[in-house]
Amino acid sequence: MVIENVSFDVLEGEVFAILGRSGCGKSTLFKAMTGLLAIRNGEVVIEDEVVASAGKAFSEEALKRIGILFQSGALFSSMTVAENVAFPLRQRTTLSEPIIEQVVTLKLAEVGLAGKERFLPAELSGGMQKRAALARAMSLDPRILFFDEPSSGLDPITSAELDRTICTINQTLGTTIVIVTHELASIFAVADRVVLLDAGEKTIIAEGSPAELRDLSQDERVRDFFHRVPAGDEGRAAGDRGAL
Amino acid sequence: MKRFKEMFRFRWRTRAPRGEATSAAEQRALVAPTIREGADFSITAEAKTFDEVRISISGKIFMENAQLVLPALLSVMEAHPLENTVIDLAGVEYLDSSGAAVLMEAHRRASRLNNxxxxxxxxxxxxxFLGMVDFEQFKDLGILEPREEPGVMVQIGDGALELSRDARDMVTFIGATVVALLQDFSRPRKIRWDRLWKLLAQSGFDAVPIVTLLSFLMGAILAFQSAIQFRKFGANIFVADLVSVAICLEMGPLLTSLIVAGRSGAAYAAHIGTMQVNEEVDALRALAIDPIRFLVSPRLIACAIALPCLTVFADLVGVLGGCVVATFSLDLTPQAFFNQVHKVLEVSDIAKGLIKSVVFGVEIAVIGCMKGFQVRGGAESVGHATTSAVVTGIFVLTVTDAIFAILYYYLAVL
Incomplete structure (x- = not known):
C-alpha cells in the first residue's frame, strides 16, 4: 500500500493517535514508523536523528528507543509470561539474572499482572495477554511506545482498563505513546492529539485534539468519522437504487 | 389494441394461512429472514399503457415459494419485451432474502429483454431491506459461477515465476543464514545453548524409535531380497557385503534424512510459520533480534549434529537387521556375518555416509525454516508451508543423494 504526504510530529511525553477507517494505511504507517517495513521515500526522525529513510533501516540503537505492542500481543507462545518479559533484557542487556528477575517483577506489577509470572500466554485471557505484551514492550524502558490497535479483540471494560494503564504509563513514566486505532472511545480516553488518515486519499486530512476535530472540524470526512456515519451513505435509507 | 386490454392473473396457493391478519409486531419483523409456513402470494399483471405493464404482487414471498414467483414474473416480462415493467409491491406482507433475490433476478432478466x-x-x-443491495451493481455478476481456471500457458508461466521466486528467496535466505552462522561461530557465547539442546533432543533423540524400527526393517528387507539371489549361487555370505555397504553408504543416511525431513522439517516450517502469523517474528525484529540468527541458526546446528548421530545409529541397527535375517534364513552365524562386514566395510564408506548426512541435515533445516518464513496470511498458509517443506525436502534430499553418488563414483575412479 502507498501512503503519501504523511508528515506529522509527535511531541515528547504526549499520547498521539493515528486514526482512520479500515484500509486507510494505518498498519502500513505503523510498520514504517517502527522499522518493520522499508520506506521507499521519506524518513522517520526520532529526537532529531533520522532513524529510517529510503535505503536506511532502523539501527539496533534506534530500535532500543522504541517499544511495540502488537495487535495480537505477539507473545512467544513457548515462553512463560516472565520469560517473555525477560527476553529483551537477556538478549539486549548485560544485566545479571537477579536484576532481570526484579525488572520483570516490576514491569508485571506496573501492568497489573503480578503473580502471573509462570503462566503461559495461552493460559491468559486476551486482556492479560495484551498486558503481558505491554510489559515486554516496556522492559527496556523505551522512550516511545507504539500501540497497534490496542483495543482489538477486547471487551469494553478490559479495553477501558488498558486505556487507564496507557494513561498511567504516560503520566508516571513520561513515555511518549503513539497509538494506531479506529476506536473513538479509546482515543477520547487517552489521546492528547490525533491525526486522521483518509481511506481514499491515503493521506492525513486532519490533525488536532480529539475534541477539536469532533466539534470544530468543517471537513465532512472528519465529521463523518467522529460521528460514525460513513460518508455518502445518507441516501441509503431512501431506498431508491438504480432503476428500481 | 387487444393487447392493451389484456389482463391475466397468475395465482399460486400453498396451505391456507394459519393465523389472522399480520399484527403490528409481525409487520415490524417482516424483513426478518424467517421461513413462515402457510403463507401464499398472488401475482396480477395488467398492461397499463402501450409500453408499460404493471405486475402486482401480494402476500408473502419467502424461501418456500420464491422459486415459483420468478417464472410468473418472467412469463409476464417475456410476453411484453421492450416495455417498462412496474412491479407493485403494495400488497406484499413479507419478503425474505429469497424474495429479494427473485426481484434482483427479475431485474437482471429484464435488462436482457431490454425492459x-x-x-x-x-x-x-x-x-x-432492498436498499441494502445495489441492484445495478450486481445485476451482471456471476458470483457463484466457478472461477475461470487459467490456461495451460498461464499456469506454466505462473509456475516458472514461482520457481524463480523460490530460487531467489532460497539464495537470499541461505546468504542470511551463512551470515548468522558466522556471527554465531565468532561469538559462541551468544549461541542459545539451552534452546540448541532442546532442538537436538527433538530432532535427534525423539526420532530414535522410528529410525530404529525403519532401519532394522530396511536391513532385513535388503537381506531377504539379496538372499534370494545369492542363495542360487551358494554365495550367502555376500549378503553381509550388500547389506553393510548399502546401509552405510546409501540407505542409512537417506532413510534417516527422510524421517527427519518428515518430522523436524515439517515442525520447523509449522513453528516459524505460526510465529509469522502471530507477529512473533515481527516482535523479534522490533527487539532488534535477527530472526534468522535466533530461529534458524540453532535449528540448523541441531539438525547438522542430530542427523549424523542418527545415521550412525541407523547404520548399526540396519546391519543388525540384516544379520538377524541372515542368521535365521541363510544358516549364517552372527560371527561369520560380522567378520564379513568387517572385511568389506571400510571406514571411508561410513564417513561418506556421514558427510552426506551433515549436508542433508543442513538442507532439511534451511528448507523447513525458509518455508516457515514464507508464510503469509493464516492457518491455510501454515499448512501449505508444512506440506511444501516436506515435499521440497524429499525432492532436494533425493537430488543431493544422486549428486553425491556421482561425485563418489568419480572420486573412486580417480
Missing part, C-alpha cells in the same frame, strides 16, 4: 424494471409502492420495511 426497464421499476418497483413501486414498496412498503417501508421492505424498502429498507
Amino acid at each position: 426497464v424494471l421499476r418497483l413501486s409502492n414498496v412498503p417501508s420495511a421492505i424498502r429498507t
Whole structure:
C-alpha cells in the first residue's frame, strides 16, 4: 500500500493517535514508523536523528528507543509470561539474572499482572495477554511506545482498563505513546492529539485534539468519522437504487 | 389494441394461512429472514399503457415459494419485451432474502429483454431491506459461477515465476543464514545453548524409535531380497557385503534424512510459520533480534549434529537387521556375518555416509525454516508451508543423494 504526504510530529511525553477507517494505511504507517517495513521515500526522525529513510533501516540503537505492542500481543507462545518479559533484557542487556528477575517483577506489577509470572500466554485471557505484551514492550524502558490497535479483540471494560494503564504509563513514566486505532472511545480516553488518515486519499486530512476535530472540524470526512456515519451513505435509507 | 386490454392473473396457493391478519409486531419483523409456513402470494399483471405493464404482487414471498414467483414474473416480462415493467409491491406482507433475490433476478432478466424494471409502492420495511443491495451493481455478476481456471500457458508461466521466486528467496535466505552462522561461530557465547539442546533432543533423540524400527526393517528387507539371489549361487555370505555397504553408504543416511525431513522439517516450517502469523517474528525484529540468527541458526546446528548421530545409529541397527535375517534364513552365524562386514566395510564408506548426512541435515533445516518464513496470511498458509517443506525436502534430499553418488563414483575412479 502507498501512503503519501504523511508528515506529522509527535511531541515528547504526549499520547498521539493515528486514526482512520479500515484500509486507510494505518498498519502500513505503523510498520514504517517502527522499522518493520522499508520506506521507499521519506524518513522517520526520532529526537532529531533520522532513524529510517529510503535505503536506511532502523539501527539496533534506534530500535532500543522504541517499544511495540502488537495487535495480537505477539507473545512467544513457548515462553512463560516472565520469560517473555525477560527476553529483551537477556538478549539486549548485560544485566545479571537477579536484576532481570526484579525488572520483570516490576514491569508485571506496573501492568497489573503480578503473580502471573509462570503462566503461559495461552493460559491468559486476551486482556492479560495484551498486558503481558505491554510489559515486554516496556522492559527496556523505551522512550516511545507504539500501540497497534490496542483495543482489538477486547471487551469494553478490559479495553477501558488498558486505556487507564496507557494513561498511567504516560503520566508516571513520561513515555511518549503513539497509538494506531479506529476506536473513538479509546482515543477520547487517552489521546492528547490525533491525526486522521483518509481511506481514499491515503493521506492525513486532519490533525488536532480529539475534541477539536469532533466539534470544530468543517471537513465532512472528519465529521463523518467522529460521528460514525460513513460518508455518502445518507441516501441509503431512501431506498431508491438504480432503476428500481 | 387487444393487447392493451389484456389482463391475466397468475395465482399460486400453498396451505391456507394459519393465523389472522399480520399484527403490528409481525409487520415490524417482516424483513426478518424467517421461513413462515402457510403463507401464499398472488401475482396480477395488467398492461397499463402501450409500453408499460404493471405486475402486482401480494402476500408473502419467502424461501418456500420464491422459486415459483420468478417464472410468473418472467412469463409476464417475456410476453411484453421492450416495455417498462412496474412491479407493485403494495400488497406484499413479507419478503425474505429469497424474495429479494427473485426481484434482483427479475431485474437482471429484464435488462436482457431490454425492459426497464421499476418497483413501486414498496412498503417501508421492505424498502429498507432492498436498499441494502445495489441492484445495478450486481445485476451482471456471476458470483457463484466457478472461477475461470487459467490456461495451460498461464499456469506454466505462473509456475516458472514461482520457481524463480523460490530460487531467489532460497539464495537470499541461505546468504542470511551463512551470515548468522558466522556471527554465531565468532561469538559462541551468544549461541542459545539451552534452546540448541532442546532442538537436538527433538530432532535427534525423539526420532530414535522410528529410525530404529525403519532401519532394522530396511536391513532385513535388503537381506531377504539379496538372499534370494545369492542363495542360487551358494554365495550367502555376500549378503553381509550388500547389506553393510548399502546401509552405510546409501540407505542409512537417506532413510534417516527422510524421517527427519518428515518430522523436524515439517515442525520447523509449522513453528516459524505460526510465529509469522502471530507477529512473533515481527516482535523479534522490533527487539532488534535477527530472526534468522535466533530461529534458524540453532535449528540448523541441531539438525547438522542430530542427523549424523542418527545415521550412525541407523547404520548399526540396519546391519543388525540384516544379520538377524541372515542368521535365521541363510544358516549364517552372527560371527561369520560380522567378520564379513568387517572385511568389506571400510571406514571411508561410513564417513561418506556421514558427510552426506551433515549436508542433508543442513538442507532439511534451511528448507523447513525458509518455508516457515514464507508464510503469509493464516492457518491455510501454515499448512501449505508444512506440506511444501516436506515435499521440497524429499525432492532436494533425493537430488543431493544422486549428486553425491556421482561425485563418489568419480572420486573412486580417480
